[in-house]
Amino acid sequence: DVKVTQSSRYLVKRTGEKVFLECVQDMDHENMFWYRQDPGLGLRLIYFSYDVKMKEKGDIPEGYSVSREKKERFSLILESASTNQTSMYLCASSFYATGELFFGEGSRLTVL
């Protein structure tokens, strides 16, 4: 079975702190994604990566950056957390051939 593991299920941070969310997949998938999910707004794509060191912006990249130094690991970075970044963050990975996404359990971030 595909396993996508997100490093933290719950985080509480203060405004202005730097936040790292990490995601690891064990199926050698080419593609990895970060989404945020908010009530009434569905899932919105922040960034995705189609190869090591390659990234593309999604629909809401402002305030976020990403890093993919190894194929299995994709990190989401909030350089200076703000309260409007309080959300559920979902990592996913997929094979290029089918594009089917496999999701991690999610990381619920609260910024105070």
Place this chain on the structure above:
Amino acid sequence: ELKVEQNPLFLSMQEGKNYTIYCNYSTTSDRLYWYRQDPGKSLESLFVLLSNGAVKQEGRLMASLDTKARLSTLHITAAVHDLSATYFCAVAAKTSYDKVIFGPGTSLSVIP
């Protein structure tokens, strides 16, 4: 820009009844996915539709794709309470198969 719409957004149906959820998208694509999300959980892949006319069935759920109409349907047959969940469709942008955009989700409640 790829937009994905679903209707209805909320659906309350009686056990034993049939119903269809619709997913429309705005630009050319032949890759469409259906996911299920239970409260407090992450997303689980239900169907992968990769060509015009594709039809997939699993239990009481059947999904189809019409790429010419830019429409997918998720048909529920003889609903049971266990199908209560939020259902998302997602579409891969034709210009870049790596970018997958989600619809807003349909919250389904099956009542006895």
